[in-house]
Amino acid sequence: MPVTLLGLTFLIFFFTSFLSPYQLVSAYVTSPRELQAGNVDKIIEKYGLNQNFIFRYGRWIDGLVHGNFGWSLSLNEPVSKVLEQRFPATIELTIYAIIPVIFIGIWLGVVAASHHNGVIDQVLRVVALLGYSVPAFVLGLLLLFILYGVLGWLPPGRMDQWAQMIYYAKSFHHYTGIATLDALLNGRIWVFLDILKHLIDPVLTLSFLSIAGLLRITRSSMLESLGQDYIRTARAKGLSERVVVNKHAKRNALIPATTVAGLMFIGMLGGVIITETIFNYPGIGSFAAQAAEQFDYAGVLGVAVVFGIVTVIGNLIVDISYAIIDPRVRVG
Amino acid sequence: MLEWGDVNMERFIKIAKKIARNPTSLAGLLLVLFYVAIAIFAPFLAKPPYPDTPYQMPQSGWSAIPKPPSWQNPFGTTQGQYDLYYGIIWGTRTAFKVGIVVIGLALIIGLIVGTISAYFGGWVDEVLMRITDIFLAFPFLVGVIVIVAILGPGLNHVMWALVIFYWMTYARLIRGSVLEVKENQYVMAGRALGTPGYRIISRHILPNAIFPVIIQSSMDMATIPLMAAALSFLGLGAPVGYASWGQLVSFSRNWIVSSTGGNPFAYWYTIVFPSVAIVLYAMGWNLLGDALRDIFDPRMLI
Numbered sequence: 259m260p261v262t263l264l265g266l267t268f269l270i271f272f273f274t275s276f277l278s279p280y281q282l283v284s285a286y287v288t289s290p291r292e293l294q295a296g297n298v299d300k301i302i303e304k305y306g307l308n309q310n311f312i313f314r315y316g317r318w319i320d321g322l323v324h325g326n327f328g329w330s331l332s333l334n335e336p337v338s339k340v341l342e343q344r345f346p347a348t349i350e351l352t353i354y355a356i357i358p359v360i361f362i363g364i365w366l367g368v369v370a371a372s373h374h375n376g377v378i379d380q381v382l383r384v385v386a387l388l389g390y391s392v393p394a395f396v397l398g399l400l401l402l403f404i405l406y407g408v409l410g411w412l413p414p415g416r417m418d419q420w421a422q423m424i425y426y427a428k429s430f431h432h433y434t435g436i437a438t439l440d441a442l443l444n445g446r447i448w449v450f451l452d453i454l455k456h457l458i459d460p461v462l463t464l465s466f467l468s469i470a471g472l473l474r475i476t477r478s479s480m481l482e483s484l485g486q487d488y489i490r491t492a493r494a495k496g497l498s499e500r501v502v503v504n505k506h507a508k509r510n511a512l513i514p515a516t517t518v519a520g521l522m523f524i525g526m527l528g529g530v531i532i533t534e535t536i537f538n539y540p541g542i543g544s545f546a547a548q549a550a551e552q553f554d555y556a557g558v559l560g561v562a563v564v565f566g567i568v569t570v571i572g573n574l575i576v577d578i579s580y581a582i583i584d585p586r587v588r589v590g
Numbered sequence: 591m592l593e594w595g596d597v598n599m600e601r602f603i604k605i606a607k608k609i610a611r612n613p614t615s616l617a618g619l620l621l622v623l624f625y626v627a628i629a630i631f632a633p634f635l636a637k638p639p640y641p642d643t644p645y646q647m648p649q650s651g652w653s654a655i656p657k658p659p660s661w662q663n664p665f666g667t668t669q670g671q672y673d674l675y676y677g678i679i680w681g682t683r684t685a686f687k688v689g690i691v692v693i694g695l696a697l698i699i700g701l702i703v704g705t706i707s708a709y710f711g712g713w714v715d716e717v718l719m720r721i722t723d724i725f726l727a728f729p730f731l732v733g734v735i736v737i738v739a740i741l742g743p744g745l746n747h748v749m750w751a752l753v754i755f756y757w758m759t760y761a762r763l764i765r766g767s768v769l770e771v772k773e774n775q776y777v778m779a780g781r782a783l784g785t786p787g788y789r790i791i792s793r794h795i796l797p798n799a800i801f802p803v804i805i806q807s808s809m810d811m812a813t814i815p816l817m818a819a820a821l822s823f824l825g826l827g828a829p830v831g832y833a834s835w836g837q838l839v840s841f842s843r844n845w846i847v848s849s850t851g852g853n854p855f856a857y858w859y860t861i862v863f864p865s866v867a868i869v870l871y872a873m874g875w876n877l878l879g880d881a882l883r884d885i886f887d888p889r890m891l892i
Contacts, residue, residue, distance in 0.1 A: 528729025
């Protein structure tokens with residue numbers, strides 16, 4: 259894992275070597291005052307931006323380790339501060355999105371498999387097909403169109419104006435940075451509900467595709483395990499269909515589904531870029547899109563490092579949980 | 591043992607017959623053929639006013655406000671008076687261009703890396719797979735955005751970025767498939783006869799290991815152009831006015847979301863036509879991919 263992390267930072271940094279030193283300056287400075295005219299060449303000199311690749315890489319890693327991610331040109335703030343403020347919002351969104359994915363996805367998969375080729379199965383096939391074929395930006399816009407444009411129910415953004423007044427007031431304590439949790443901890447139930455209301459749209463958009471994916475995986479592994487000999491034995495013993503499905507087939511079918519669910523969580527992290535942009539949700543995904551559009555290299559690099567670290571850790575957790583669920587697998 | 595010569599016609603007809611027997615598979619095939627026809631006949635379906643720059647959508651006027659469907663603009667015009675019909679027709683070509691170029695290049699890299707990795711094994715395999723892991727340590731879209739940010743926006747840059755962060759899928763798929771095929775007796779027989787390595791790979795291993803890749807690339811013909819469309823939607827893809835479905839959808843955003851006053855359905859055509867084009871396109875390829883999987887890989891009960 260440390261090798262992957264090092265390789266990852268190396269890879270990101272390698273791409274930046276296509277940029278000129280002048281473009282890279284922003285990834286190093288810590289405040290805009292350093293960027294005054296005539297000073298730029300000094301900064302290039304100071305950080306060795308005209309030096310060789312290995313030297314620059316070492317400098318950059320040194321900065322990352324000390325929490326210096328550079329200056330974000332698009333938001334006029336240090337990147338580390340932006341990430342600190344926005345990362346909890348993204349985590350909040352993905353956690354809310356993964357819960358329905360796991361429960362609904364697996365449940366629908368089991369239902370589809372136990373009604374193999376029946377009406378329910380056919381309907382779910384269409385649902386899965388739609389999940390694969392409707393891209394997030396189309397689904398998100400359609401939801402926004404219907405639920406906000408037509409019905410006026412679910413506005414974009416993080417919370418309403420009045421909730422912001424309370425949320426950003428001095429008396430409001432930001433314990434975790436996760437807005438719904440903070441609102442509850444502060445005893446502000448209406449703020450909590452307002453934030454929740456704003457989360458519905460992005461969560462639907464983000465989870466729909468993954469639900470379809472998990473449905474298909476669960477269904478096929480369920481069908482496979484329903485065809486095993488021990489299922490026939492269980493049926494021959496005279497066990498009820500419910501017990502056969504839930505106790506015998508489902509247990510084994512859930513192993514691949516769990517792995518896929520973990521991978522989906524990682525896949526969702528990529529999806530937040532589009533979802534957050536559609537709904538003006540202030541997480542690191544919308545920041546990444548904005549930074550990329552405005553040539554804010556420091557911002558893009560910072561977000562990429564964070565996403566990379568989360569992905570590597572996520573993969574590790576998937577591997578470990580796989581070994582726990584399935585004793586045949588050993589973590590090597 | 592299969593060789594490409596024997597495979598071609600006979601096998602192709604067999605596959606086509608199997609697809610035609612299943613209504614959903616047939617629907618997929620027909621949808622894909624429909625879009626292929628649109629892409630091929632684009633110059634006749636929507637005549638470009640300037641033949642040198644056919645991908646540039648013509649503007650009928652300069653007003654920002656979209657106009658509803660009419661004789662002149664069958665699907666209406668979107669923000670900036672770009673003709674929706676023209677954009678969707680030529681956007682089909684853009685989608686195919688992106689899909690074929692990106693998947694083709696990613697496939698070539700994946701074939702080389704995957705085959706070498708599986709055939710030689712040992713430290714070669716170890717090194718190549720570690721490198722693959724590093725590329726896989728990003729969510730796909732994040733990696734792509736880093737590259738696009740560095741190269742600058744534009745369709746060609748988006749295609750490069752997609753290739754750089756997509757070849758790993760094929761490399762892994764081919765590696766696994768080659769590892770399986772490698773154990774067959776006919777490969778050992780080939781070796782025992784002293785057939786050179788490149789010949790064993792090209793004549794005996796690859797033709798038998800390629801089927802999972804065909805299924806995957808059919809699915810990818812849906813996802814990769816959609817990914818490019820998503821980047822256009824974010825303003826990182828094709829330049830303004832370039833015929834691209836993602837851009838048409840992003841144009842509609844300003845016109846369908848204003849909840850205050852007026853009729854919310856007033857500008858429905860700006861979102862409905864491009865969305866339908868995108869969803870049907872993806873659906874066609876996905877159905878075709880499913881059909882191919884049923885035929886080539888009967889183990890998967892999807």
